[in-house]
Amino acid sequence: MSWIDYAQGLLDKSWLGTLLGIAGIVFAALTYLWTRRRTSLxxxxxGEHLLGSASDALPSEIVVQYxxxxxxxxxxxxxxxxNNGENTVNGEDIIVKDPLRFHVGADGRILSVLILKASRAVNDFSVRPPPEGDIHEMDFTFNFxxxxxxxxxxxLHTSTDRKPxxxxxxxxxxQGFRNLGQFTRPKPQKNKSGKLSSLLWSMFPIVMAVGGFLVAIYAPLPSFLSSQDSGYFLYAFLGTFVGMWLNERFWRRRKYPKSLHTEALE
Incomplete structure (x- = not known):
């Protein structure tokens, strides 16, 4: 059999067309992600209540001062x-009449704002000194x-609302700023074995998907999967399995850049 006949035989297989279609969709999606240009913050x-709670203030017998x-x-x-996008955001684009500011609940006042970590010093991120009196907003600026x-x-503030x-x-x-919600504290990795097990778990669904695909193509199918229509049952099962894994990885992912991770977030 010549290579031309072999290639024609592959093209006649329905699974190959399906595979090429899926590969094309994946390639198009990756190309879009690599080439897109967005402006997004x-x-x-x-948040947590260190003293008191959302419903009750401290008892009158207890006096706490700051x-x-x-x-x-x-x-x-x-x-x-x-900066959650690809385009650079310049501080000179901040509107003077509506400056950027951190906001807590109107029922409290901001006591202090501390920058725990910054990506780069050249960004020149700074918080302006608060004015006198009860305030629940604090202005901030940056270079770029x-x-x-x-x-x-x-x-640190006195509001009942923990969500700034x-x-x-x-x-x-x-469109303003994207609030991606509450983040989950990442679990600290204590040793190298933890990292290895995490890597193996990440690779497991991929290995299962590739192995299942090869079995579905080259291994004999059970009688209830022998027909062409029912043969796709295995593909659907594998697709659901991988989809669930991807969904779980998406929702448990760290939603902020790794460069901003600090021990205070653990």
């Missing part, structure tokens, strides 16, 4: 803010943010 948050000011409760909120540049900010937000207007960003 995003943030995730995490810099000589009595407070009803103490709330700590962590916020990670970064390239892709994945950002900061990790700790906000970002307000303000920036040129070229009419």
């Amino acid at each position: 995003a943030y995730v948050h995490l 810099n000589g000011i009595s407070i009803p409760r103490l709330t700590k909120s962590l916020l990670i803010f970064w 943010l390239d892709a994945n540049d950002g900061v990790v900010v700790e906000i 937000s970002i307000k303000g207007t920036l040129k070229g960003l009419p």
Whole structure:
């Protein structure tokens, strides 16, 4: 049999056309992801009440002060803010009449804002000193943010709301800032064996999918899968399995750049 006859025999197989179609879709999706250019700023948050709670303030018998000011409760909120797109965002595009600012619940006041980590010092991310009196917003500025540049900010405040937000207007960003919700604290890796097991678990669905595909093509099928229509049952099963794995990996992924990870987030 010549190679031409062999190639024609492969092209006559229905599974090959399906495989080429899937490969084309995957290639098109990857090409889009590699070439897209977006302007996007995003943030995730995490908060907890250190003293008091959302429903009740501290008992009247307990007096807690911060810099000589009595407070009803103490709330700590962590916020990670970064350039989630591909285009550079310049600080000069911040609208003066509507500056960028961290916002907590209107029922509380901001006590302090601390930058725990910044991607690069050249970004010149800074928080302006708060004005006098009860405030629940704090302005911030930066020089520029390239892709994945950002900061990790700790906000101490007295609001019952543990979820801070970002307000303000920036040129070229009419949709505002993307709130990706609460992030999950990553589990610290204690040793190399943990990393190895994580790698093996990540590769397992891929190995299963490739192995199942080869078995479906070259191995004899059971009688209930011998027909052409029922033969696709195996593909559907493998597709569902891999899809569930990808969904689980997507929702458990770290939603912020690795460069912003710090021990304070664990």
